[in-house]
Structure formats: structure tokens, C-alpha cells
């Protein structure tokens with residue numbers, strides 16, 4: 348159901364009429380357009396040559412030309428808006444929701460430098476920054492290890508404020524072992540990193556500056572002031588008439604009326620400009636419109652240089668490795684640790700520390716045995732679609748049902764009727780930057796969850812983060828609030844339902860992708876996700892640590908080695924080992 352257009356009184360009445368009924372009204376307009384289309388065809392005779400005239404009918408060409416004329420309208424140009432404008436468009440949060448929102452926003456508040464607009468030479472330079480290993484003493488498995496970081500600027504002077512976005516891992520290449528470290532910002536240019544010691548051997552520190560504090564301030568500005576820097580569009584069509592207009596979570600009113608696609612169940616807002624000729628109910632599909640350009644001033648863009656200040660290693664002022672001895676008998680494992688990771692890699696396999704016994708599902712028959720009788724519902728972005736694809740690729744008995752879905756969009760479904768396995772994937776609702784999603788297939792995860800019976804044979808997997816990176820965090824909080832409510836309802840109906848949530852992961856960044864997909868944005872959303880699902884009976888799959896601890900370069904879509912570890916973890920939860928065994 349859609350609610351039509353602000354400022355057009357007769358829309359509601361018109362909507363109840365069928366398209367056929369009022370189309371005749373547009374016949375003169377249509378004829379005019381057809382004529383202008385013909386003129387357009389003749390005028391653009393050169394571009395015609397590239398068309399395949401033999402197969403396309405004249406009428407089809409005519410229709411195409413009409414679309415081309417309409418597509419050039421100013422409707423498709425991104426428009427300026429800011430979040431204070433958008434805020435009143437969505438539903439008002441209740442007092443309790445506002446309290447939680449404030450708490451969450453405070454918990455992810457990022458330190459700001461006292462002076463904004465520092466020139467490049469005074470900004471953080473990873474090449475001149477360094478770390479030192481704190482007097483390690485005798486290191487043993489089960490203990491921890493501390494590294495001090497001193498950030499410096501391009502002039503080689505110590506930084507006086509915090510806010511640099513640093514990540515760290517400790518690893519032993521020969522053992523294919525790795526673990527994430529925890530970075531603490533002292534807000535004076537110094538940082539401390541804590542590493543847990545989980546295996547014996549020579550361990551090496553790897554410290555990376557993802558962005559300088561100066562760059563983070565720019566990303567923060569973009570998030571508030573340019574939340575439409577990724578924009579969307581929808582195709583509207585009725586008969587031979589079609590139009591494309593701009594869509595987003597919120598749109599300034601300008602002169603054009605809006606189509607209001609606010610979800611009646613959740614109140615999640617979504618708008619498109621109303622097409623000139625067509626009704627709001629004629630929306631066919633949704634797609635990514637594009638990415639805005641020229642977002643940065645010349646000064647700001649200096650903070651985003653590949654090879655200079657995006658994802659650059661920080662080196663040690665002395666040694667970069669230490670030797671860890673096996674645990675002595677007296678030492679109790681895990682005591683006094685400042686930071687407990689969710690797991691680590693050893694011999695290339697993820698070893699969770701959450702208590703679950705990790706099993707290796709290394710063949711189609713083991714996976715099939717595990718999934719026997721299960722219904723697995725996957726919802727979200729392409730990072731969970733990868734899991735669906737992994738299972739399809741590794742279990743030949745799972746036959747994909749062909750929905751004629753657009754490539755990489757879905758929805759997808761696969762069935763193994765011999766073993767009674769159902770596997771489904773569906774993308775989350777807007778904002779979604781997919782190439783083309785049919786409007787009829789744009790469903791919100793929370794509404795989907797409300798349609799599940801649940802039970803011990805139902806597995807729900809959710810991954811929703813990447814497409815929210817360009818919006819103020821409030822937008823993500825609202826979305827998660829709706830999903831969390833639906834998860835609670837589901838677990839209340841059927842407490843035996845297994846719900847897994849995949850967290851955000853790190854990715855490859857260059858100056859442009861940083862504007863839209865920076866790990867800094869992901870990390871902010873991820874912190875919110877973890878806080879909002881804390882204490883609920885859901886299992887987090889820590890994609891953040893699994894990509895940070897691994898030796899592979901960061902990628903939005905992690906490579907197969909990481910995916911197989913994620914799936915082994917997921918399957919280990921679906922088919923847990925009953926008898927408590929010692930972990931290998």
C-alpha cells in the first residue's frame with residue numbers, strides 16, 4: 348500500500364480508479380510525447396546507428412525515446428538536504444526510544460580535535476608515527492601484551508589530540524594465526540593497544556591507521572550534511588508510459604509533490620518524487636541512482652590520499668615481535684585481560700572464545716546432515732548473500748529455484764527435498780544500493796520476521812549495515828529497533844528459533860570509497876548493532892574481528908577462506924556438539 352503525494356487533493360480518489368480508466372485522459376499528452384519522441388529520434392540520427400534496428404520494433408524504439416526524453420528531466424539530479432530537514436519526516440521516537448538513542452550516540456561519540464581545519468602538515472602522518480612494545484617481561488599464553496602508540500604529524504611533531512582511527516592485529520604467519528587487538532585513545536596523541544596472547548610462538552604486531560582524526564572529522568561532516576550522497580531512483584510505468592524519479596529516505600519538497608512509501612507496519616520512511624504523468628501506485632522498481640561527486644573541499648581532500656593516509660601501517664620504533672611461551676601450570680587462562688576478543692585464527696581456522704565448540708563442515712555431506720530438516724532464512728545485504736552462495740556452491744543437492752530474479756539481487760530460494768532443507772535469501776528494505784529491485788520485492792526484515800512461524804527447525808540470519816553508512820546513525824538505530832522488536836516477537840513465539848546476526852566487516856578503501864563506505868562508518872554502526880542486541884538470545888557472527896584478524900587484505904566481500912570459517916561457525920551453532928569436548 349502506498350500513500351500518495353503531498354499537495355495533490357484529488358490523488359486519493361484517482362488511485363481507486365484503474366489505470367485503464369484514466370489513461371484516455373493522457374492520450375493527447377501521449378501523442379505529443381510520441382511526436383517529440385519521433386523528432387528526438389530523427390534529431391539523434393547518429394545515436395540511432397548504434398541501435399539494433401533489425402530486432403527492435405519501431406514501437407519499442409518510440410517508447411524508448413519517450414523514456415529518454417523524460418529521463419533527462421531535473422527529477423534525477425541529486426538535491427541538497429540535511430538531516431535536520433529529514434528528522435521530522437520519520438516517526439517521532441518515544442521517550443524511551445529517545446533515551447536509548449541518546450545513550451547509543453554518546454557511546455559512539457568520537458573525540459574531536461580542539462582546532463578544526465588543521466592543514467595537512469599538522470594532520471596525522473602514519474609514516475612518522477610509531478609504536479613501542481611495553482616492557483614485555485616474560486610473555487605466556489593466557490597473558491596479554493601492551494603496545495604504546497605515538498601519533499605524529501607530517502612535520503614529525505607529536506599529535507596533541509586523539510581521534511585517529513587505528514586498528515591492530517597480532518599474528519604469526521607460520522602458524523596462520525591472528526587475533527584483533529583493542530585500541531584505547533588517550534586523547535592526547537597517544538594510544539594504547541592491548542593484545543591477548545592465545546598461542547605460543549613469535550608474534551608480530553600489525554598496526555594500521557585507517558584514517559587520521561582530521562579525515563574522521565570530514566567523514567562526520569559528510570554523514571550529517573550530505574546524507575543523500577548516495578541517491579536512488581525508481582521506475583514508474585503504466586502501459587507505454589514510463590518515468591523515472593529520484594527517491595530517498597527523505598526528499599526536500601521543492602515544487603514537486605512526493606510519493607510517500609512510508610511502511611505502514613514499521614513507519615520506516617521512504618519517498619520518491621511523484622512522476623509528472625503517472626500515479627504513485629505505478630512504481631515498478633528501485634535502484635541505486637548514483638554517488639554524488641565533489642563532496643570535499645580542496646583542503647579536506649588532502650586527508651584522503653591512497654598510500655599516504657588511508658589504511659597505512661604504523662611501524663615500530665624498535666622491535667615488532669615478541670616470543671610467547673606456552674602457558675605455565677599456575678597461570679589461569681584469560682585472567683586480568685583488558686580485552687577479550689570473540690575468537691582468533693590458528694592454522695587458518697577460526698577458534699571462537701564464546702564457548703561454542705567449533706566444528707569443521709568440510710564437505711557437502713556433513714553440511715547436508717547438519718541442515719537436514721532446517722529452514723534457513725537469510726536477510727540483508729550482499730555480505731549475507733555470500734553465505735547463501737557458499738552453501739549453494741558446496742551442497743550440490745540444494746537445487747536453486749529459479750524466480751527469474753535479477754542477478755545479485757534475489758530473492759533466492761534453494762531446496763533439497765530429499766533432506767527437507769529450505770534455504771532462502773532476501774535483501775533488506777530501502778535504502779539498498781542494488782542495481783534493480785522490483786518494488787514488489789522490497790520488504791523490510793522486521794515484516795518478514797513477523798511472517799515466520801519459527802521453531803527449532805528455523806534458522807534466521809541477518810546482515811544489515813553496509814547500505815546505511817551514508818546516513819546519520821539515527822536512521823540505523825531506528826531500523827535496528829524495528830528488527831529487534833520483530834526478533835523479540837519471534838523468540839517469544841518460538842524460543843527455540845536460532846537467530847544469528849552478522850556484524851559489519853572491514854573493507855578496501857580508496858579516497859572515493861572512503862566517502863561512502865569508510866570502515867569508520869561501519870565501525871560506528873557496528874558498535875550500535877552490538878549494543879542493541881546485547882542480552883538477547885541471538886548469536887553474533889563477528890565479521891569485524893574475523894576480517895581484522897585474518898592475513899587477507901580487507902574486502903567488502905571477504906574471500907572464500909574467511910567465508911568458510913564464518914559458515915563453520917554458523918553451522919556449529921545450528922548443529923552444536925552435544926557432549927562437551929576439549930577444544931583443539
Ligand SMILES: *[C@@H]1O[C@H](CO)[C@@H](O)[C@H](O)[C@H]1NC(C)=O
Nearest residue numbers: 428429430431432433572599
Ligand atoms: C538544514 O535544513 C534546515 C531546514 O531546511 C535548515 O534550516 C538548516 O539551515 C539546514 N542546515 C544546514 C547545516 O544546511
Ligand SMILES: *[C@@H]1O[C@H](CO)[C@@H](O)[C@H](O)[C@H]1NC(C)=O
Nearest residue numbers: 464465466467644645646647
Ligand atoms: C586551506 O588551507 C590553507 C593552507 O593551510 C589555508 O590557508 C586556507 O585558509 C584553507 N582554506 C579553507 C577554506 O579552510
Ligand SMILES: *[C@@H]1O[C@H](CO)[C@@H](O)[C@H](O)[C@H]1NC(C)=O
Nearest residue numbers: 479495496497533535536537
Ligand atoms: C606520549 O607517549 C610518548 C612516548 O611514549 C611520551 O614521551 C609522551 O610523554 C606521551 N605524551 C603524553 C601527553 O602522555
Ligand SMILES: *[C@@H]1O[C@H](CO)[C@@H](O)[C@H](O)[C@H]1NC(C)=O
Nearest residue numbers: 350353436605607608609611
Ligand atoms: C507519509 O506517510 C506517513 C504514514 O502514512 C505519515 O505519517 C507521514 O506524515 C507522511 N509523510 C509526509 C511527508 O507526507
Ligand SMILES: *[C@@H]1O[C@H](CO)[C@@H](O)[C@H](O)[C@H]1NC(C)=O
Nearest residue numbers: 549550551665666667668669
Ligand atoms: C623479530 O624481530 C627481530 C628484531 O627486529 C628480527 O631480527 C627478527 O627477524 C624478527 N623475527 C620474526 C620472526 O619476524
Ligand SMILES: *[C@@H]1O[C@H](CO)[C@@H](O)[C@H](O)[C@H]1NC(C)=O
Nearest residue numbers: 706707708709710711712713
Ligand atoms: C574433514 O575434516 C575431518 C576432520 O575434521 C577429516 O577427517 C576429513 O578428512 C575432512 N574431509 C575432507 C573432505 O576434507
Ligand SMILES: *[C@@H]1O[C@H](CO)[C@@H](O)[C@H](O)[C@H]1NC(C)=O
Nearest residue numbers: 582631632633634782783784
Ligand atoms: C526496472 O524495470 C524495468 C522494466 O521491468 C527494466 O527494464 C529495468 O531494467 C529495471 N531496472 C531499472 C534500473 O530501471
